[in-house]
Amino acid sequence: MHISSSFTPLSALAGGALIGLSASILWWTHGRVAGVSGLLGGLVDRDGADRDERPWFLLGLVAAGALLLVARPSAFPSAHAPLAVTAVAGLLVGVGTRLGSGCTSGHGVCGLSRLSPRSLASTLTFLATGAATVLAVRLLGGGS
Amino acid sequence: MKARAAALSAGALFGVGLGVSGMTLPAKVRGFLDVGGDWDPSLAFVMLGAIGVHLALLRATRARRAPVFHPVFHPPTTARIDAPLLAGAAVFGVGWGLGGVCPGPAIVHLGAGGASAWTFVLAMVAGMALHGAARRALAPRPPLRAEQADTP
Incomplete structure (x- = not known):
């Protein structure tokens, strides 16, 4: 196994700690699991999310993007995949996260912090198909 | 406030x-x-x-x-490890591997702007809406609209 020179353990741990702190604040103040696909999906499904504070969390994510663009522009990629690939990826992420009731934040961070076997099963599954997809793209020579 | x-x-x-x-x-x-x-x-x-x-x-x-x-x-309301959970996670993983973006970073990208960010989020929202429509179409019809969430 070869470790990449772009490995950044310290900033990864620090950023992760901020994510864990944020998830704890949302739970403590609103009693909500900080699962981004669940928060957004609640709005899309109009389950009443528009009447509570959930959209404000999403707005905070957008605000962070604007802030990072100024304070840490290296947080964003300089090159992008073709828009068609991006659209297919987005569509799969949308369908998959709703069908599977969560994503990297809801199952991967919050669920695993709750020691949930359901979230562990989900996380292992999306890691496996994610790794298989990256491998397939590399073997097929498709650079995206 | x-x-x-x-x-x-x-x-x-x-x-x-x-x-x-x-x-x-x-x-x-x-x-x-x-x-x-x-x-x-x-x-x-x-x-x-x-x-x-x-x-x-x-x-x-x-x-x-x-x-x-x-x-x-x-x-979380269920602890069941069932087919939708695993199938959904599998589909999500493919999209995640393809784009390198999951829902959290996707929303953050919106704040930085750009065609790529909007394309991903609009497609993701469309996927979520598609899933919602399919679920409603396949679900047995409830006698009344008793599905208002979050009203204790």
């Missing part, structure tokens, strides 16, 4: 955490998933930091009967 400010701050903190950790960079995410290639273990360290802090703080708030701004907590 305070409730909205708390949710907004938590969201901003989450987004900054994603940016600091490098998870807003699709190449870094794909670098983690590329186990046999030029492997970048950063994502595992992000998970480690996030889970370590959240696990500890969840335990600290366990004595509370209710959150600060709401009458009740909304914990």
Whole structure:
């Protein structure tokens, strides 16, 4: 196994700690699991999310993007995949996260912090198909 | 007002955490998933930091009967490991590997703007709406609209 020179353990741990702190604040103040696909999906499904504070969390994510663009522009990629690939990826992420009731934040961070076997099963599954997809793209020579 | 400010701050903190950790960079995410290639273990360290802090703080708030701004907590409602869970996770993983973007970073990208960010989020929302429509079409018809969530 070869470790990449772009490995950044310290900033990864620090950023992760901020994510864990944020998830704890949302739970403590609103009693909500900080699962981004669940928060957004609640709005899309109009389950009443528009009447509570959930959209404000999403707005905070957008605000962070604007802030990072100024304070840490290296947080964003300089090159992008073709828009068609991006659209297919987005569509799969949308369908998959709703069908599977969560994503990297809801199952991967919050669920695993709750020691949930359901979230562990989900996380292992999306890691496996994610790794298989990256491998397939590399073997097929498709650079995206 | 305070409730909205708390949710907004938590969201901003989450987004900054994603940016600091490098998870807003699709190449870094794909670098983690590329186990046999030029492997970048950063994502595992992000998970480690996030889970370590959240696990500890969840335990600290366990004595509370209710959150600060709401009458009740909304914990996950099921523990079942079923076909939709696994199928959904599998489909999500393919999209995640393809784009190197999951829902959190996707929303953060919106704040930075650009055609790529909007394309991903609009497609993701369309996928969510598609799933919602399919679920409603396949579900047995309820006698009345008794599905209003969050009304205790």
